[in-house]
Amino acid sequence: MHSFMAPYDDECAQLAVGVRTFNALDRDWFQLRGYNIFEMGDIIAIEKMLNIKGHIGFSPYRSCEIKGVRNVTDGKKIYYVPLTCPDGRSWDPRNLPLRSPERLAEVIQKIDSCTTTKAKDDLRKFHGIKGLPALRRVGSLHYGRSSPWEFMHLIIEGNIQNLVKFWSGQYKGLDTGTGSYEISDDTWAVIWQETAAAVQHLPADFVRVLGDNPVYYTAEAWCFWFVYLAPILLKGRFDDPKYYEHACQFSDIVKCCLRFTSTHPQINGLRDNIIDWVRKYEE
Known part of the structure; x- marks a missing residue:
């Protein structure tokens, strides 16, 4: 990735200095700059661009420095990042340790100063940083903020589908524990039949045909189902209504994220809603 992006990085540096350009309107020359x-x-492409360990690492997030935990007793290798960890550690979602260009430079300097390969690898694992990002000659990119999270894979093909698996008792072999959020296979069969019936007369401009087998659903189909149909189809399906309310809360979050424009009060409200949803999920 770095060698592939090197010519573009050079062009960004040239544009930052300025390129002599003719303004046809004023009939004069000026220095054109671009950043x-x-x-x-x-997700994978951005991780390579930023030269970080990635979303399954000990320090997985590009935006902040929170650390993950894993199930060592069962030999699991993938880290997950709850707000409250089993070992008692906790993270304040309103005051996360955000990444910054200054912090990036500090960590890379520490890695470069190590005298052994093991010491370098230990620091890379702890901080989740392999080295300098691919685009680094111009300081126009903020290491922690200039790479927005990709909504389709993270939310639609990640969280939404995982929640359905969770409610179906098919998520990584987990049982319900002390909860009662699983929906029976027979009920799910009815839900998918009602899904197919609900959209058969909708114009294709709104949604493609949704069959009674979600295995064939695209990201677009999952998004439409969760935002517009799930709040209706899941009503009364859970033994405890708090799980239905929790599902509808996440549906509202997805709707807010899909807005074309958002005001600052709406963004603040969205942040509060997300924090509340995650905390309820971990209860």
Whole structure:
């Protein structure tokens, strides 16, 4: 990735200095400057661009420095990042340790100063940083903020589908513990039949045909189902209504994230809603 992006990084540096350009309107020359302020891509591509360990690492997030935990007793290797960890550690979602360009430079300096490969690898694992990002010659990119999270894979093909598996008793072999959030297979069969019936007369501009087998659903189909149909189809399906309310709360969060525009009060409300939803999920 770095060698592939090197020519573009050089061009960004050239644009930052300025390129002599002719203004046809004023019939005069001027210095044209341009700056790259965002990096767009899927999760894996951005991780390679930023040169970080990634979403399954001990320090997985590109935006903050919170650390993960894993199930060592069962030999699990994937880390997850709850707000409250089994060992008693906890994170304040309103005051997370955010990444910054200054912190990036500090960590890389520490890694470079190590005298052994093991020491370097230990620091890389702890901080989740392998080295300098691919685009680094111009300081227009903020290491922790210039790479927005990719909504489709993270939320639609990640959280939404995992929640359905969770409610179906098919998520990584987990049982309900002390909860009562599983929906029976017979009830799910009815839900998918009602899904197919609900959309058969909707214009294709709104949603494609949704069959009674979610295995074939695309990200677009899952999004439509969860935002517009799930609040209706899941009503009365859980033994405890708090799980239905929790599902509807996440549906509202997804709707807010899909707005074309948002005001600052709406963004603040969305942040509060997300924090509340995560805390309830961990209860």
